Amino acid sequence: MNVGIVGIGFMGMIHYLAYQKVRGAKVTAIATRDAKRLAGDWRGIKGNFGPPGEKMDLGAIGRYADWREMLKDPKVDTVDICLPPALHAEVALAALTAGKHVIVEKPISLETADAQRMAKKAREVGKLLLVAHVLPFFPEYAFAREAVQSGKYGKLLGGHFKRVISDPTWIKDFYDPRGTGGPVVDLHIHDAHFIRLLCGLPKAVFSSGRMQDDVVRFLTTQFIFDDPKLAVTASSGVIDQQGRSFTHAFEIHLEKATLIYDFCVLDGKPTLSMPLTVLTHDGKVKQPKLGEVDAFAAELAEAARAVKTGKPSELLAGELALDALKLCHKQTEAVRTGKLVKV
Numbered sequence: 001m002n003v004g005i006v007g008i009g010f011m012g013m014i015h016y017l018a019y020q021k022v023r024g025a026k027v028t029a030i031a032t033r034d035a036k037r038l039a040g041d042w043r044g045i046k047g048n049f050g051p052p053g054e055k056m057d058l059g060a061i062g063r064y065a066d067w068r069e070m071l072k073d074p075k076v077d078t079v080d081i082c083l084p085p086a087l088h089a090e091v092a093l094a095a096l097t098a099g100k101h102v103i104v105e106k107p108i109s110l111e112t113a114d115a116q117r118m119a120k121k122a123r124e125v126g127k128l129l130l131v132a133h134v135l136p137f138f139p140e141y142a143f144a145r146e147a148v149q150s151g152k153y154g155k156l157l158g159g160h161f162k163r164v165i166s167d168p169t170w171i172k173d174f175y176d177p178r179g180t181g182g183p184v185v186d187l188h189i190h191d192a193h194f195i196r197l198l199c200g201l202p203k204a205v206f207s208s209g210r211m212q213d214d215v216v217r218f219l220t221t222q223f224i225f226d227d228p229k230l231a232v233t234a235s236s237g238v239i240d241q242q243g244r245s246f247t248h249a250f251e252i253h254l255e256k257a258t259l260i261y262d263f264c265v266l267d268g269k270p271t272l273s274m275p276l277t278v279l280t281h282d283g284k285v286k287q288p289k290l291g292e293v294d295a296f297a298a299e300l301a302e303a304a305r306a307v308k309t310g311k312p313s314e315l316l317a318g319e320l321a322l323d324a325l326k327l328c329h330k331q332t333e334a335v336r337t338g339k340l341v342k343v
Helices: 012-020 084-095 111-126 139-150 182-199 295-309 318-337
Strands: 002-006 026-031 063-064 078-081 101-105 128-130 156-165 202-213 215-226 232-237 246-255 257-266 269-280
Touching: 002 012, 012 026, 012 084, 012 295, 026 269, 078 084, 084 111, 101 111, 101 269, 111 128, 111 318, 128 295, 139 182, 139 246, 139 257, 139 269, 156 182, 182 215, 182 232, 182 246, 182 318, 202 318, 215 318, 246 269
Parallel strands: 002 026, 002 078, 026 063, 078 101, 101 128, 156 232
Antiparallel strands: 156 246, 202 215, 215 232, 246 257, 257 269
16 A cells, blocks of 8 residues: 555654554655645644654655645555545545545544545545544454454443543644534544444434534533433543543443443643453453554554455444544534434
8 A cells, every 4th residue: 555645744643653564555655735844844743642743754755745746646546634624525535536545534524515425436436435533443442342242241231431632722723613623523523433333323412511612612422322221421522621631431331341441641641540441240350451552553554454455444434434423513413402413
């Protein structure tokens, strides 16, 4: 898989580094309007996890100030889009039309109509549309998904998911629904995607929370399924807690076990508040050994497998990402109206 990365910001850098660990994939080109980053000076890049940017030796990698020119590069067969979400649809549609496979960072797009156009175009041209929802590749979440799908601990009864950050002041348009999309579309979509993956599509949502202008700043949602006994909730968003820049967690209830996990970045330090713990129905407490896994490398290795075999990925499917985006917009509607909203 010969990859051209469009957009060298934080996620573009994370993807670039992850590709170094993926067999069968190579970055052959990058596109960015930033002249310094095009020259390999990535020291101005920052995010709320991962390494800081540094100077990169880009060697013989093709470099383009205009992504449209990169689409003409015959060496590039897959375009990895790490641009602001407002640009995802435009670039993805152009890349698919140019005969390239597409990997696009989450969210698939800001609007469901654009996401539908992207999925339709991929079908028309016979190329893969892969959406980089990385959460299922983190070992704790991969363990939970396998436990639910295998039925090892019995039927899924429900659970609660949490994803909260401090105010990302370095992202200028974070609360712009036409820019980054706001906390629900940019942040909570991870858990919306994972809930959709584990439980299927709910029939309705009820959400309460706080608005900031046109987007939800923080919410708590009850997902309503056809099975009235399936009790699933999630809390996500931004609170003024600059000493805790990031936290995510889950508590998943199964017939014969409960799975618990809680991680945060506290005062700039990764803190495992609760390692993945399995509480079984017979009173045992287990903490599985998961090993070190680079979730982004695992995600992109799955993309490389899909491109090599031509077989879509269950975890990176565009249709799944579209459902996650729909759930985010329905929850925003629920907060805004104070009503139960049908999905």
